[in-house]
Amino acid sequence: MKKLGILLALALVIGGALPGLAQDMMDYPSDLTACEVDLTGETINIFHFGDLSGPYAFITQPIVSAVTDAVSYWNSRGGVCGAELAQIYEDTGGSREAAQSAYDRFTSTYSDELDLLLLYSSDDGELLREQLAEDEIVSYISAGSIESLYGEDGQTPGWLYASNPLYINQFGSFCQFVAASPEVFPDPVIGFVTWPNAFGRAGTEPAAREYCGGLGVEVLADPQFFLPTDTDILTQVQNAIDAGANIIYTNSLATGPALIAGTLVDLGLEEEIKLAGVNWVMDTTVGLIGQRVLKPNGLPSVDGMFGSMPFLWWTELSNPAVQFVYQQFTLNERGPAEQNIAYLLSWGVVDAIIETTLRTVNRMGSLNAVTGADIRDTVAAMDYEVLGGLYHQYFEESMRDGVLNRIAVLKFANTTMTGPAAGPEDALLIDNPAGGKLFVPIVVPLTDFMEVPQLRG
Amino acid sequence: MTESINRNKRQLTWALYILAAVALLLFMGDQLAGKKAARIVQTLISGVLVGGVYGLVALGIVVINKASGVFNFAHGWMMVVGGMIFWSFFTVSEISVAGASLLAAATMLMMLTTASYRNLLERRNLLIAAGGTVGLTALMTVGGIEWRWLHALTGTVAGAILTGLAVERFTIRPLIGQPLFTAVLMTLAVAEVLHGVTQIAWGTVELDLPIFVDPQTNSRFKPIRLDAFREALDGLAIIRVELVIAFVLALLAFVGFILFFRYTSVGLAMRATSEDQQLAQSVGLRVRVILAITWAAAAFLASIAGVLQGGAVGLSLNISFVALRVFPAVLLGGLESVTGALVGGIIIGIVEQFGTLINSSQQVGANLAPYVVLMLVLVIRPEGLFGEKRIERI
Numbered sequence A: 001m002k003k004l005g006i007l008l009a010l011a012l013v014i015g016g017a018l019p020g021l022a023q024d025m026m027d028y029p030s031d032l033t034a035c036e037v038d039l040t041g042e043t044i045n046i047f048h049f050g051d052l053s054g055p056y057a058f059i060t061q062p063i064v065s066a067v068t069d070a071v072s073y074w075n076s077r078g079g080v081c082g083a084e085l086a087q088i089y090e091d092t093g094g095s096r097e098a099a100q101s102a103y104d105r106f107t108s109t110y111s112d113e114l115d116l117l118l119l120y121s122s123d124d125g126e127l128l129r130e131q132l133a134e135d136e137i138v139s140y141i142s143a144g145s146i147e148s149l150y151g152e153d154g155q156t157p158g159w160l161y162a163s164n165p166l167y168i169n170q171f172g173s174f175c176q177f178v179a180a181s182p183e184v185f186p187d188p189v190i191g192f193v194t195w196p197n198a199f200g201r202a203g204t205e206p207a208a209r210e211y212c213g214g215l216g217v218e219v220l221a222d223p224q225f226f227l228p229t230d231t232d233i234l235t236q237v238q239n240a241i242d243a244g245a246n247i248i249y250t251n252s253l254a255t256g257p258a259l260i261a262g263t264l265v266d267l268g269l270e271e272e273i274k275l276a277g278v279n280w281v282m283d284t285t286v287g288l289i290g291q292r293v294l295k296p297n298g299l300p301s302v303d304g305m306f307g308s309m310p311f312l313w314w315t316e317l318s319n320p321a322v323q324f325v326y327q328q329f330t331l332n333e334r335g336p337a338e339q340n341i342a343y344l345l346s347w348g349v350v351d352a353i354i355e356t357t358l359r360t361v362n363r364m365g366s367l368n369a370v371t372g373a374d375i376r377d378t379v380a381a382m383d384y385e386v387l388g389g390l391y392h393q394y395f396e397e398s399m400r401d402g403v404l405n406r407i408a409v410l411k412f413a414n415t416t417m418t419g420p421a422a423g424p425e426d427a428l429l430i431d432n433p434a435g436g437k438l439f440v441p442i443v444v445p446l447t448d449f450m451e452v453p454q455l456r457g
Numbered sequence B: 001m002t003e004s005i006n007r008n009k010r011q012l013t014w015a016l017y018i019l020a021a022v023a024l025l026l027f028m029g030d031q032l033a034g035k036k037a038a039r040i041v042q043t044l045i046s047g048v049l050v051g052g053v054y055g056l057v058a059l060g061i062v063v064i065n066k067a068s069g070v071f072n073f074a075h076g077w078m079m080v081v082g083g084m085i086f087w088s089f090f091t092v093s094e095i096s097v098a099g100a101s102l103l104a105a106a107t108m109l110m111m112l113t114t115a116s117y118r119n120l121l122e123r124r125n126l127l128i129a130a131g132g133t134v135g136l137t138a139l140m141t142v143g144g145i146e147w148r149w150l151h152a153l154t155g156t157v158a159g160a161i162l163t164g165l166a167v168e169r170f171t172i173r174p175l176i177g178q179p180l181f182t183a184v185l186m187t188l189a190v191a192e193v194l195h196g197v198t199q200i201a202w203g204t205v206e207l208d209l210p211i212f213v214d215p216q217t218n219s220r221f222k223p224i225r226l227d228a229f230r231e232a233l234d235g236l237a238i239i240r241v242e243l244v245i246a247f248v249l250a251l252l253a254f255v256g257f258i259l260f261f262r263y264t265s266v267g268l269a270m271r272a273t274s275e276d277q278q279l280a281q282s283v284g285l286r287v288r289v290i291l292a293i294t295w296a297a298a299a300f301l302a303s304i305a306g307v308l309q310g311g312a313v314g315l316s317l318n319i320s321f322v323a324l325r326v327f328p329a330v331l332l333g334g335l336e337s338v339t340g341a342l343v344g345g346i347i348i349g350i351v352e353q354f355g356t357l358i359n360s361s362q363q364v365g366a367n368l369a370p371y372v373v374l375m376l377v378l379v380i381r382p383e384g385l386f387g388e389k390r391i392e393r394i
Helices: A002-015 A057-075 A096-109 A122-135 A146-150 A167-179 A206-214 A234-242 A255-266 A284-292 A320-331 A341-364 A372-381 B002-007 B009-033 B037-068 B075-090 B097-112 B117-121 B123-141 B145-175 B180-202 B227-233 B241-263 B265-275 B277-282 B287-313 B317-333 B338-359 B364-380
Strands: A043-050 A084-091 A116-119 A138-141 A160-162 A189-194 A247-250 A274-277 A305-308 A383-386 A391-394 A407-412 A429-431 A437-439 A441-445
Touching (some): A043 A057, A043 A096, A043 A341, A084 A096, A116 A122, A116 A341, A122 A138, A122 A146, A122 A160, A138 A341, A146 A160, A167 A247, A167 A305, A167 A407, A189 A234, A234 B338, A247 A255, A255 A284, A341 A372, A341 A383, A341 A391, B009 B338, B009 B364, B037 B075, B037 B265, B037 B287, B075 B145, B075 B180, B075 B287, B097 B145, B117 B123, B123 B145, B145 B180, B180 B317, B241 B265, B241 B287, B241 B338, B265 B277, B265 B287, B338 B364
Parallel strands (some): A116 A138, A138 A160, A189 A247, A247 A274, A274 A305
Antiparallel strands (some): A407 A441, A429 A437
């Protein structure tokens, strides 16, 4: 009930900026390759597995919803070149053993069909990197660690392709932004307060420190780690501040950034210490959870948090890709917690899988003739606006991650939905069915898309 | 030489551990020397408050162990289920009467048949069950959202009793007389079942549980700032109100359970059952009923911990992992000791926080320090700080 209430409220808010959108069915925004082969009677399977119920569940759970919606969208329109779409997925709960087991099951059960696999996490990418190469299976992933994409030496591109820039490169572009904004970040010193897994540690490498140091942005050598179950991280935050940090950077999601922001407010340091993070900190969940603590100015604790935004966001409704996903989200009556990064990007990934498959089938003459190596050749040659502009997919020969990023700030909408609220008095508040009011989180890009620095060494 | 080492093995082991302890203390002293007093005080406050919640979780595990000797690996998932049930009643403005009735009826039915299914044949029992169902349903659905605390508390108590009784009835009871290890493994299976049920019923996304919210500002309670001591401490220390509330509730639960075990007939029966189930049965104690009550009590404690943890950081499947962090506290305090659960929880909380203060970048606080302390204590007192020393006569 609560979810539905918030969904209706958010839908009302965002839908208000889109007159007539819900009534007129939009055309598919992407310029897909024309069919040269009739695939009637065939099935294109979208294979994916990962953590749907463990620490990443906040983010990943809407992947299944988005792929389900995309599959039914295509199948209700006769499929892709006549081929029916289907999804085959498994929840690994964040366990490496379960991920390995899922991989073994997929590769043994679908040995002839599995040429392209969607993965969710750096940990799974690192685990399966060598096996994917051996089995010649291409994997799309939204963001990966250096080891998952380029091996332990950081120089050996594998079979995983990430649409987002490496986390370390995202951090590098944040350093660029900090260095270019001395009025906001005078004498910048960045301290990591982050999760202790492969994802959380990304960006803490010496190469990142060196690069940022070269720009005049000091990065503390010792990251402070906390667990997703921690209720009190005063010690970690104060450690970073005592070491000189005036910017806290985090590779965590959902409760993670919200907990840090709340701690800064508790310490009365919300203005003095800036908070920033990887692309996941800009997610809706953070905007909603971060409302548990208000700043002295009356806005939520996460208001003003900086982060990477290497793709378009829900609020960029002038773009047909976002309009389209928003319309599908509404038509499928999805819940507010699903209006997140994963839902948006998963529509993009399905589009990328369809385009990759079509190009390969056209070249090879039939779906059955396609191998993982053929898919890899296709990916290497692709220069493609995914879903007509949600993000750009182009991998140079030795590249396995996206190269474009921009920096954005998490804010809360004003009453006229024309921009961020300056204070609670002009903030848009919607009824929370559980009692009280809710601020409406928005993401405001601060830079254009720009190339990220390459920091993997 | 080898013979001499073998002969003095125990003394040598002791000496090594003492050396390690001294080295650790010296290291800590050195590390803390440069810290401001405010940081040390803050770390101590955080450790005690977080440790109180650990103690509450540990208590649930201890209660089961005390009565049945089973180490309950499903406790973390019982926390999640309890928290989710609370959320369902707390955040929903119109509660389904049918759903609430079903929960109430199932709970009453399980309670009624705890001793025997034959109880269903007695008219008086059925009337009690019907009355209980109506009463519970009324408490869960009366009024609007302004009554949500009543709805949520009643629903959570009913849900916890139902969960505890169901786990005992369908998984533990059939194993009475089997090796204890079988029951322990069964709790692992129960954990997975509860994991699945939780996902199906509530999904996997983070749920906000706004219980620690100031109704005036609709935001979390402001922390208590120790401004008066700022100068003396050379910095600011704060006390988070929600952690204080959680700590006080944990203390109340402890006092309640200590009194329960010491002064009630059921509590004494539980202690007797834990000593020897067959002997307890032979003197007329209804072991089945006692075990059922124990599991219901543990589920209730798990629910309280789940609600408190969910209120502090949000409800998610992750909170089940808190139970894993509490295992050192349980062993440290002693597997059968209620007092030990609290003391163990607080010690582990403090050790974690100081470990983090000294070296968070290597996760000393979460991964290393609690286990080092645990090892040291277990070497000196294998039964834990407050555990009962077992002497078996041959």
